[in-house]
Amino acid sequence: MSDFPAGDPGFEYRVRASFALQTAMQTIGATIESLSPGLVTLRMPFSASLSQQHGYVHAGVISMLADSACGYAALSLTAPEADVLTVEYKVNLLNPARGRTFLATGRVLRPGRRLTACTGEVIAIDEDGASTCVASMLSTMVILNPGAR
Amino acid sequence: MSDFPAGDPGFEYRVRASFALQTAMQTIGATIESLSPGLVTLRMPFSASLSQQHGYVHAGVISMLADSACGYAALSLTAPEADVLTVEYKVNLLNPARGRTFLATGRVLRPGRRLTACTGEVIAIDEDGASTCVASMLSTMVILNPGAR
Amino acid sequence: MSDFPAGDPGFEYRVRASFALQTAMQTIGATIESLSPGLVTLRMPFSASLSQQHGYVHAGVISMLADSACGYAALSLTAPEADVLTVEYKVNLLNPARGRTFLATGRVLRPGRRLTACTGEVIAIDEDGASTCVASMLSTMVILNPGAR
Amino acid sequence: MSDFPAGDPGFEYRVRASFALQTAMQTIGATIESLSPGLVTLRMPFSASLSQQHGYVHAGVISMLADSACGYAALSLTAPEADVLTVEYKVNLLNPARGRTFLATGRVLRPGRRLTACTGEVIAIDEDGASTCVASMLSTMVILNPGAR
Numbered sequence: 102m103s104d105f106p107a108g109d110p111g112f113e114y115r116v117r118a119s120f121a122l123q124t125a126m127q128t129i130g131a132t133i134e135s136l137s138p139g140l141v142t143l144r145m146p147f148s149a150s151l152s153q154q155h156g157y158v159h160a161g162v163i164s165m166l167a168d169s170a171c172g173y174a175a176l177s178l179t180a181p182e183a184d185v186l187t188v189e190y191k192v193n194l195l196n197p198a199r200g201r202t203f204l205a206t207g208r209v210l211r212p213g214r215r216l217t218a219c220t221g222e223v224i225a226i227d228e229d230g231a232s233t234c235v236a237s238m239l240s241t242m243v244i245l246n247p248g249a250r
Numbered sequence: 251m252s253d254f255p256a257g258d259p260g261f262e263y264r265v266r267a268s269f270a271l272q273t274a275m276q277t278i279g280a281t282i283e284s285l286s287p288g289l290v291t292l293r294m295p296f297s298a299s300l301s302q303q304h305g306y307v308h309a310g311v312i313s314m315l316a317d318s319a320c321g322y323a324a325l326s327l328t329a330p331e332a333d334v335l336t337v338e339y340k341v342n343l344l345n346p347a348r349g350r351t352f353l354a355t356g357r358v359l360r361p362g363r364r365l366t367a368c369t370g371e372v373i374a375i376d377e378d379g380a381s382t383c384v385a386s387m388l389s390t391m392v393i394l395n396p397g398a399r
Numbered sequence: 400m401s402d403f404p405a406g407d408p409g410f411e412y413r414v415r416a417s418f419a420l421q422t423a424m425q426t427i428g429a430t431i432e433s434l435s436p437g438l439v440t441l442r443m444p445f446s447a448s449l450s451q452q453h454g455y456v457h458a459g460v461i462s463m464l465a466d467s468a469c470g471y472a473a474l475s476l477t478a479p480e481a482d483v484l485t486v487e488y489k490v491n492l493l494n495p496a497r498g499r500t501f502l503a504t505g506r507v508l509r510p511g512r513r514l515t516a517c518t519g520e521v522i523a524i525d526e527d528g529a530s531t532c533v534a535s536m537l538s539t540m541v542i543l544n545p546g547a548r
Numbered sequence: 549m550s551d552f553p554a555g556d557p558g559f560e561y562r563v564r565a566s567f568a569l570q571t572a573m574q575t576i577g578a579t580i581e582s583l584s585p586g587l588v589t590l591r592m593p594f595s596a597s598l599s600q601q602h603g604y605v606h607a608g609v610i611s612m613l614a615d616s617a618c619g620y621a622a623l624s625l626t627a628p629e630a631d632v633l634t635v636e637y638k639v640n641l642l643n644p645a646r647g648r649t650f651l652a653t654g655r656v657l658r659p660g661r662r663l664t665a666c667t668g669e670v671i672a673i674d675e676d677g678a679s680t681c682v683a684s685m686l687s688t689m690v691i692l693n694p695g696a697r
Contacts, residue, residue: 122305123301126308153271159274160339161310161311161317162310164317188539197335210642210684211643218642237658238686239638243513243514337635337663342509342516360494386508386516388489392662392663420600420602420603423606425597451570452566452570457570466608485607486640487639487640489637489639491635492633492635
């Protein structure tokens with residue numbers, strides 16, 4: 102859990118409904134692993150169709166997963182009618198994205214009425230269950246229709 | 251063209267060969283639009299399978315396209331035996347990624363023996379041919395096997 | 400000049416008045432070299448009191464100069480009553496900050512009612528007048544009190 | 549402490565010797581608060597000579613402090629003869645830099661022979677001892693003369 106209260110009791114429904122509309126997430130095989138206020142983890146299996154030139158997962162795919170995790174972490178803290186868009190993100194690729202499964206966790210660092218800062222992290226898990234951190238993200242989200250809070 | 255000379259006469263072959271190995275680029279429908287030393291443009295048609303929650307192209311897909319364009323701009327300036335990996339990138343999403351076609355241009359800003367800085371830009375082109383800049387990137391690439399230069 | 404119209408006719412006065420309040424700019428010896436709507440250049444002479452461990456200007460000082468240039472480029476396009484704060488920035492240090500004079504240019508990339516994206520660049524000029532780009536920045540500014548536009 | 553071993557037993561001496569050469573740190577009044585392998589905290593008192601237009605500490609000064617903390621965190625893990633330069637950093641300014649004292653902590657996220665990724669955080673402490681996180685950083689350092697490891 103993060104240190105922040107949910108924006109409304111229906112946060113989980115709102116996150117799942119929006120995630121279901123992101124066809125890009127379906128294309129890369131991503132699913133919601135867990136979600137709580139301000140903290141969202143997405144899961145993606147390795148796929149040979151998402152590689153870079155060495156056969157590892159493309160940095161852009163890893164970043165996309167982390168970006169969505171951050172966006173939904175931010176959305177979990179907003180008023181019901183709000184929506185979230187990515188303003189910008191920065192990602193460091195720390196190790197080759199080699200693994201069987203990838204877990205991307207987005208966490209709200211500083212929630213705001215209009216701007217929310219998040220951190221993201223992507224872990225690769227290999228066949229033996231060993232995990233390696235492959236990416237670290239620092240991002241900014243804008244809240245659309247933030248409501249009267 | 252950028253201001254930098256090609257790393258070797260075979261730079262175009264090397265870029266095309268590496269790009270062909272990036273299955274992630276095929277999955278998003280990207281192709282090489284143009285390439286010269288230090289400057290690479292990739293093209294991607296809109297696809298309903300790459301969207302975020304409003305039906306626009308996902309920020310992560312736009313960024314992936316720009317990241318690959320930057321990486322190949324860097325690779326075009328290296329020695330023949332070298333390879334390029336993304337160390338990190340930062341991207342600002344300037345407008346919704348709405349359009350029929352997307353052109354991502356990567357340009358080398360500062361080539362180095364081991365580290366190369368690049369800028370990237372993604373333009374959306376709509377049905378009427380009007381273009382909008384949707385993303386701006388600033389990135390760092392590491393050169394593996396940089397050779398004796 | 401940038402491609403954007405001034406936010407109000409008094410933009411130059413507003414920028415100069417705000418800049419005069421930034422004591423950090425006086426401490427590093429920075430002055431306004433030129434300003435037009437969406438485009439601001441600051442000048443800073445080399446000072447032995449602003450160095451890192453090799454005697455070059457500290458990366459943080461170079462970045463501070465670029466950050467202020469970006470902020471004032473953004474402020475030049477706002478309504479009269481607005482103010483600007485930095486949300487975040489990313490800077491690549493491209494070459495050692497060695498030189499007699501440093502010119503930092505901030506340019507608005509995408510102005511918005513509440514968020515403005517900017518690019519910054521810092522050039523070092525040596526004793527012979529030769530110039531080298533030492534830093535490239537990509538930043539996001541928030542507009543406070545944006546007015547009715 | 550971080551999870552990483554010191555690069556050599558003399559790491560503390562090396563960090564202090566390099567820090568003493570950074571005149572920019574003296575100009576902003578920064579001192580070393582604590583240092584252990586991969587983890588460095590710098591302290592800076594508020595000074596009226598380091599402000600932005602509202603009287604808070606300039607974002608660039610806050611970032612400079614975090615950048616130095618990250619650089620010395622990286623240096624603490626290198627071989628004795630190595631040096632560290634900032635390749636790039638990204639910083640989010642999370643709250644106004646209002647306070648009596650500022651503590652910047654740099655932490656190594658992923659040490660490498662030639663490239664080290666770090667995170668930085670700056671805390672403001674007010675007259676009553678209450679603390680607020682004012683900045684979060686994600687940065688890349690290059691190791692010069694990394695040695696034979």
